[in-house]
Amino acid sequence: MELSIIVPTFNEAPNVAELVARVTAAVEGIDAEIVFVDDSTDDTPEVMRVVAAGAGIPVRVIHRDQPVGGLGGAVVEGFRAAASDVCLVMDGDLQHPPEKIPEMFERHREGDVDVVVASRYAGGGTSTGLADRTRVLVSRASTALTKAMFPVRLHDVSDPMTGFFLVSRSAVDLDGLHPRGFKILLEILVRKPFRIAEVPFDFGDRHAGESKASFRQGMHFLAQLAALRFGKMSLFAVIGGLGAVANVVIVWALTHLGVDYVVAAIIAAEVTIIGNFLLIERFVFQDMRGDASGVWSRFAKSFAFNNAEAVIRIPIVALMVSTSHISAVLATAITLVVAFFVRFVFHSLVVYAPKKQGTPSAAREVIEKLDEQAMQPGEL
Numbered sequence: 001m002e003l004s005i006i007v008p009t010f011n012e013a014p015n016v017a018e019l020v021a022r023v024t025a026a027v028e029g030i031d032a033e034i035v036f037v038d039d040s041t042d043d044t045p046e047v048m049r050v051v052a053a054g055a056g057i058p059v060r061v062i063h064r065d066q067p068v069g070g071l072g073g074a075v076v077e078g079f080r081a082a083a084s085d086v087c088l089v090m091d092g093d094l095q096h097p098p099e100k101i102p103e104m105f106e107r108h109r110e111g112d113v114d115v116v117v118a119s120r121y122a123g124g125g126t127s128t129g130l131a132d133r134t135r136v137l138v139s140r141a142s143t144a145l146t147k148a149m150f151p152v153r154l155h156d157v158s159d160p161m162t163g164f165f166l167v168s169r170s171a172v173d174l175d176g177l178h179p180r181g182f183k184i185l186l187e188i189l190v191r192k193p194f195r196i197a198e199v200p201f202d203f204g205d206r207h208a209g210e211s212k213a214s215f216r217q218g219m220h221f222l223a224q225l226a227a228l229r230f231g232k233m234s235l236f237a238v239i240g241g242l243g244a245v246a247n248v249v250i251v252w253a254l255t256h257l258g259v260d261y262v263v264a265a266i267i268a269a270e271v272t273i274i275g276n277f278l279l280i281e282r283f284v285f286q287d288m289r290g291d292a293s294g295v296w297s298r299f300a301k302s303f304a305f306n307n308a309e310a311v312i313r314i315p316i317v318a319l320m321v322s323t324s325h326i327s328a329v330l331a332t333a334i335t336l337v338v339a340f341f342v343r344f345v346f347h348s349l350v351v352y353a354p355k356k357q358g359t360p361s362a363a364r365e366v367i368e369k370l371d372e373q374a375m376q377p378g379e380l
Contacts, residue, residue, distance in 0.1 A: 002086065003032040003105055006078030008071045009092040013044040017051050022098040024056045030105060033058040033083055036092070037074040039067035068290065071163075072179025072187060079169050088166040089184070096164040100201045104166045113197040114171040117185070119159035125200035146186060153190050158198060160186050167194075178287050236344050239279045243272040244336045251332050261328035265317055268332075269310040277302045280347065288352040301351045309339055 005023060009016075016036075023034055036048050038061060045063045052059035062081060067073065075089055086108060090096040096118065104116045119125050121143070143161050147154045154160050165185050171194060177187055189196075247268040254264035277299055281289070292298060313335045320331040 001031055001033060001083040003027065003030055003088060003101075004078075004082035004084040004086065005032060005034045005088045005090065005101070006075060006082060007034060007036050007090055007092045008074035008078065009036055009038045009040060009044060009048075010067075010071075011040045011042045011044055012092040013040070013042060013047040015093055016044065016047050019092055019094055019098070020051050020055050020059060022094070023101065026098040026101045027057065027105075030102070033060065035078050035081055036061045037078045037081075038063045039070075039074060069179035069287075072177075072184035075184045076174060076177055076179055079172065079174055082169060085169045086166065087169050090164050095204050097201060097204060100164070100199065103199055107197050107199060108166050108168070113195040114168050115189070115194045115196045116166040117157055117159060117196060117198045118162055118164035118201040119157075119198045120162065120201065120203045121158040122198045122200040125159070126202045150190050153193065156196050156198075157189065160189060164201065236280060236284050236347075237340060239276060239284065240336075240340050240343065242279070243276040244333065246275065247272045247336060248329055248333055252329055255328060261321065262314060262318055265314050265328070265332060266310070269306075269314070273303060273306040273310070276306075285347065285352045291354040292352045293355055298351050302347065305346050305351075306343070309342065313339055 005027075007019070020034060023032075034055075034057065036059070038045050038048065040063070045061055048059070048061045052061060060081070062077060064074065064077070069076065078089070079087055086105070088101060088104060090098070090101075100118055104118060107113070107116045120139075139161065143159065146160050147157075150160075161183055162185060163183075167188065172188055173191065176191055177184075179187055188194075250268035250271060251261065251264045254267060255261050259267075281295070281298070285292075289295075289298075293301075316335055317328065317331040320326055320334070321328050324331075
C-alpha cells in the first residue's frame with residue numbers, strides 16, 4: 001500500500017459517496033486506501049459501509065463510540081490503523097479538494113520532506129470556503145497568533161491550522177501526541193522539527209451539511225495552544241490565576257460591603273474552588289480522566305483538598321493581616337501563589353492518578369507523567 005487517506009468524520013453522511021468517488025478518481029495509478037474514523041451520532045457509518053462495498057479502492061470504516069481526543073484523536077487512531085506509512089489527512093466535507101492528493105503525494109515522493117502541508121495561504125491558495133468575513137478574520141488572527149507563539153517550529157509553515165496534510169507516520173511520535181481538539185497538524189509540528197513542504201490549495205465550499213465550527217471549538221483551540229506552548233503546569237497556573245483574580249475580587253467586593261474579611265475569604269474560596277475544578281477538568285487534565293477515578297470521586301478529592309488547604313491558608317491570611325499590617329487582599333494574593341504549587345502536585349499525583357497504582361512501578365509512572373506535564377515543549 002502506497003498511501004492511506006485518513007478522513008475523520010462527524011455526521012457527514014451526505015458527503016460520503018461524493019468524497020469516495022472523487023478520491024478514487026484522483027488516486028488512479030496510486031495504490032491507496034481510505035480510512036474513515038467516524039464519531040458520528042447519525043447513520044453516517046451505515047452509509048459509509050454501503051459506499052465502501054461498491055468503491056473502486058479499499059475503504060475501511062472505524063466507528064468510535066467514545067471519541068477520545070476529538071478530531072485529533074480520530075486522526076491518531078487512523079494513523080495507527082493505516083496500512084501505509086504515508087498518511088494523508090483530509091476533512092470529509094470536500095472543502096479539501098481530493099484532486100490535490102496526487103500533487104501532495106508526488107511532492108512527498110521526492111524524498112526530502114516528512115510533511116506536505118496543503119496551505120490556504122501559500123502562493124495561489126485561497127480560503128473562499130470560509131463562511132463569512134468574520135471567519136476569515138478569525139482564521140487569519142488564529143494563524144498569526146499560532147505562528148507568533150511558535151516562531152521557530154512554524155517558520156516555514158504558512159497554514160499550521162489546516163486539516164489537509166500528508167505525513168510520514170514513521171516520523172511522528174504517536175505516543176507523544178496528546179490530541180485535545182481539531183488542530184492535529186499543529187500538535188504534530190510543535191512536538192519536534194520536521195522537513196516541511198507546502199502546496200497551495202483552494203479551500204472550497206462544503207458539499208453538504210453544516211460547519212462544525214463553534215465557540216466551544218474556539219475555546220478548545222485556545223486551551224490546546226496554551227498547553228502546547230506552556231505545558232500542563234502553566235495551563236494549570238493560568239486557570240489558577242483566573243481563580244486567584246476572582247478570589248481577590250470577591251474578597252474586595254464583600255469587604256467593601258461590610259462583610260468581615262475572614263467570612264469574605266471563606267465565600268471566595270468556595271466559589272473559586274468549584275470554578276477551578278470545572279476548568280481544570282475541561283482544559284488541563286482531560287487527557288488523564290479516562291484512567292482516573294470517576295468524576296464525583298475526582299471532585300470530592302479536589303474539593304476536600306482545596307478546603308483543607310483553605311482551612312490552613314485563611315488563618316495565615318488572618319495572621320498576616322493582624323501582625324504584618326497588610327491588607328486582606330494582598331495577604332490573600334500572597335498565600336494563593338504559594339498554594340498553587342501544592343495544588344498542582346496533589347491534583348497530578350492524587351486526583352487524576354490512574355486507578356491502579358499500587359505497585360512501585362506504577363507509582364514511578366505517575367511521577368514520570370508529572371515531570372512530563374511540567375515541561376515545556378522543546379522548541380522556542
